[in-house]
Amino acid sequence: MIRRSMVVAVGLAAAVGAGLYQLKHEVMLLEQELAHVNRAILDDQEAIHVLKAEWTYLNEPRRLEALSKKYLELAPLAAAQVITIDDLPTRLDPVISDANNPTAAGGATQASTGAAR
Amino acid sequence: MPPRLRLDGITKQALDTGRTRLIFSGGLFVLAFLVMALRLVDVTLLRQGAEPRAATGETAGALRMDRADVVDRNGVILATNLDTASLYANPRQVLDTAQAARKLVTVLPELDESELQSRLSSNRAFVWIKRSLTPKQEYEVNRLGIPGLYFQREERRVYPQGALASHVVGFADIDNKGLAGIEAGFDENLRDDTAPLRLSIDIRVQHVLHEELSRAVDEFHAEGAVGVVMDAHTGEVAAMVSLPDFDPNDPAHDPAEARFNRATLGTYEMGSTFKIFTTAVALESGVASLDDGYDASNPIHIARYVINDYHPQARWLSLPEIFIYSSNIGAAKMALDVGAGRQRAFLQRLGLLQPAHIGLPEVGTPLVPAPWREINTMTIGFGHGISVSPLQMASAVATVVNGGVAHDPTLIRQAPGTQPAGKRVLSEATSDALRRLMRLNVVDGTGKRAEVPGYLVGGKTGTAEKTVAGNYSRKAVLSSFVAAFPMDAPRYVVLIMLDEPKGTDETHGFATAGWTAAPVTSRVIARMAPLVGMTPIDEDAPEVQAAMFVDINSRGRRLASF
Numbered sequence: 001m002i003r004r005s006m007v008v009a010v011g012l013a014a015a016v017g018a019g020l021y022q023l024k025h026e027v028m029l030l031e032q033e034l035a036h037v038n039r040a041i042l043d044d045q046e047a048i049h050v051l052k053a054e055w056t057y058l059n060e061p062r063r064l065e066a067l068s069k070k071y072l073e074l075a076p077l078a079a080a081q082v083i084t085i086d087d088l089p090t091r092l093d094p095v096i097s098d099a100n101n102p103t104a105a106g107g108a109t110q111a112s113t114g115a116a117r
Numbered sequence: 118m119p120p121r122l123r124l125d126g127i128t129k130q131a132l133d134t135g136r137t138r139l140i141f142s143g144g145l146f147v148l149a150f151l152v153m154a155l156r157l158v159d160v161t162l163l164r165q166g167a168e169p170r171a172a173t174g175e176t177a178g179a180l181r182m183d184r185a186d187v188v189d190r191n192g193v194i195l196a197t198n199l200d201t202a203s204l205y206a207n208p209r210q211v212l213d214t215a216q217a218a219r220k221l222v223t224v225l226p227e228l229d230e231s232e233l234q235s236r237l238s239s240n241r242a243f244v245w246i247k248r249s250l251t252p253k254q255e256y257e258v259n260r261l262g263i264p265g266l267y268f269q270r271e272e273r274r275v276y277p278q279g280a281l282a283s284h285v286v287g288f289a290d291i292d293n294k295g296l297a298g299i300e301a302g303f304d305e306n307l308r309d310d311t312a313p314l315r316l317s318i319d320i321r322v323q324h325v326l327h328e329e330l331s332r333a334v335d336e337f338h339a340e341g342a343v344g345v346v347m348d349a350h351t352g353e354v355a356a357m358v359s360l361p362d363f364d365p366n367d368p369a370h371d372p373a374e375a376r377f378n379r380a381t382l383g384t385y386e387m388g389s390t391f392k393i394f395t396t397a398v399a400l401e402s403g404v405a406s407l408d409d410g411y412d413a414s415n416p417i418h419i420a421r422y423v424i425n426d427y428h429p430q431a432r433w434l435s436l437p438e439i440f441i442y443s444s445n446i447g448a449a450k451m452a453l454d455v456g457a458g459r460q461r462a463f464l465q466r467l468g469l470l471q472p473a474h475i476g477l478p479e480v481g482t483p484l485v486p487a488p489w490r491e492i493n494t495m496t497i498g499f500g501h502g503i504s505v506s507p508l509q510m511a512s513a514v515a516t517v518v519n520g521g522v523a524h525d526p527t528l529i530r531q532a533p534g535t536q537p538a539g540k541r542v543l544s545e546a547t548s549d550a551l552r553r554l555m556r557l558n559v560v561d562g563t564g565k566r567a568e569v570p571g572y573l574v575g576g577k578t579g580t581a582e583k584t585v586a587g588n589y590s591r592k593a594v595l596s597s598f599v600a601a602f603p604m605d606a607p608r609y610v611v612l613i614m615l616d617e618p619k620g621t622d623e624t625h626g627f628a629t630a631g632w633t634a635a636p637v638t639s640r641v642i643a644r645m646a647p648l649v650g651m652t653p654i655d656e657d658a659p660e661v662q663a664a665m666f667v668d669i670n671s672r673g674r675r676l677a678s679f
Binding site: 062065 | 176179180182193194197199200275277278279281320321323324328569570571572643644646647652653
């Protein structure tokens with residue numbers, strides 16, 4: 001009787017020990033992975049930081065202006081180029097109410113309300 | 118038969134003692150094991166929640182640099198820290214110093230070979246060879262494979278915008294200590310904080326201002342130039358340029374005078390732009406109204422000076438006429454009527470008599486006459502005999518046009534939508550009158566070349582003669598133009614100042630503000646207004662006409678040319 005319970009107890013202890021070792025090993029691996037990921041995050045943050053500085057450098061207004069002059073036909077906006085939405089003509093000419101063609105009339109009303117908004 | 122053993126006396130006593138001791142210590146052990154058993158039950162079965170469900174590991178955290186970034190109001194980087202490698206040597210470990218020096222010079226040609234060799238031969242354990250190497254240089258030095266050389270990771274302050282905002286941002290030294298501008302003024306904040314410091318500067322407006330001023334300096338062969346763009350209602354500086362300027366990435370490269378911030382540290386006699394304040398204090402104190410005027414037919418002789426007009430009309434001038442013809446005689450008489458006490462108190466409240474609180478170390482102290490005599494009152498009436506910084510000037514004009522509330526100028530962005538508390542300096546009515554006068558001056562006076570269709574610009578010219586060897590010189594002038602727009606509800610104040618512009622063929626040889634500074638103002642406003650999202654106004658609309666109407670009330674003949 002005593003021998004039997006002894007065998008069970010020793011078996012249990014061995015199983016628990018092995019399980020614990022396995023678990024500890026897995027945790028160690030995970031911790032290594034975590035440290036690795038953390039390092040990678042910091043590296044990426046640093047890279048983002050450098051890239052942001054480079055992006056700003058490349059977007060320097062003087063450089064953009066030179067590039068724009070070279071490749072685009074853009075000029076500073078004049079006040080006359082700015083109009084309000086009320087000044088826009090309606091997209092469709094006003095249609096005389098036509099019983100045979102209700103869609104055209106409906107379209108015109110829609111366009112004019114859109115412009116008035 | 119063995120005799121029955123009887124334990125008596127001393128032996129029995131000893132056995133009894135032994136048994137008691139055994140029971141006692143056994144009891145102790147039982148107790149201890151009981152406690153352990155209970156504790157085990159407690160820990161394994163009863164204690165709930167004490168053990169965290171998830172283990173916490175270390176986290177990466179945010180990237181931390183030695184110094185926080187400086188960004189503009191839209192988050193564009195003006196200054197940032199980057200990692201670099203710095204090369205140092207342990208001379209005790211360098212085997213062949215001559216060979217090491219010769220090899221290093223092939224990769225870093227800016228170093229001097231003999232000097233390098235003497236440094237490598239020194240008996241110390243640490244000598245710098247070169248700070249802040251590029252990644253390519255680092256790779257090449259590594260490839261040389263010289264023993265005793267090491268890299269130290271260092272941070273270096275980098276200004277990606279170059280000279281664009283050099284006087285505002287300033288610069289930091291190689292050990293990341295702020296030496297000028299915001300870098301010095303907010304040094305502690307930049308060291309302690311991780312969040313970027315957000316300035317009120319808008320880099321797009323800054324670029325427009327910088328470019329137009331540079332062009333004007335070239336065109337008029339000016340010694341220098343200043344530009345300030347300020348939000349009229351909050352005192353936030355949207356752009357500030359002082360030319361000549363420098364590259365903050367290499368501040369020692371440019372001459373020392375390039376590092377002088379004319380906008381905040383320099384103080385100048387601003388000239389006729391001061392007539393804005395003279396007119397304002399005259400209206401505010403009730404000394405004169407827009408219907409009144411002064412006789413400007415004869416120059417004023419006082420002490421050894423003669424006060425003359427640059428555009429002489431030689432007749433009685435109404436207040437609006439004094440403003441648009443920029444009459445020194447009229448302004449001097451007006452100032453005399455106001456009196457020294459009131460004039461001084463008014464300029465004090467506008468912040469023109471004490472250094473501006475801007476958060477930069479480079480702040481000039483205004484030069485104010487003491488004692489404030491009658492002649493000072495008269496000359497200050499048209500902007501001579503008092504020196505203020507262009508920034509103070511812009512801030513004071515903002516106060517005059519925004520409805521009369523003074524705000525400290527600032528380079529730090531205020532939370533959008535909030536209106537910082539200011540102190541009232543003049544009434545709404547006076548502010549309204551000055552807005553009309555400044556608009557009239559652009560429509561019909563000395564500031565016509567500052568007009569931008571659609572943005573209702575108003576402003577005042579100022580051409581101050583510089584003192585050369587103690588005397589005012591007609592040749593060396595400071596031409597300035599201070600404007601606000603749109604004049605019915607001003608949003609921005611723009612100040613442009615050119616130092617010693619020379620007349621060109623296009624300006625018919627004139628170097629006065631109306632010919633030099635006013636056109637620059639016009640170009641700056643025309644380019645910046647759409648950038649800041651301003652809708653053009655129809656100047657001919659009746660309500661705009663009514664808001665800008667001034668009865669000139671002239672007793673002289675109207676000039677047909679206007």
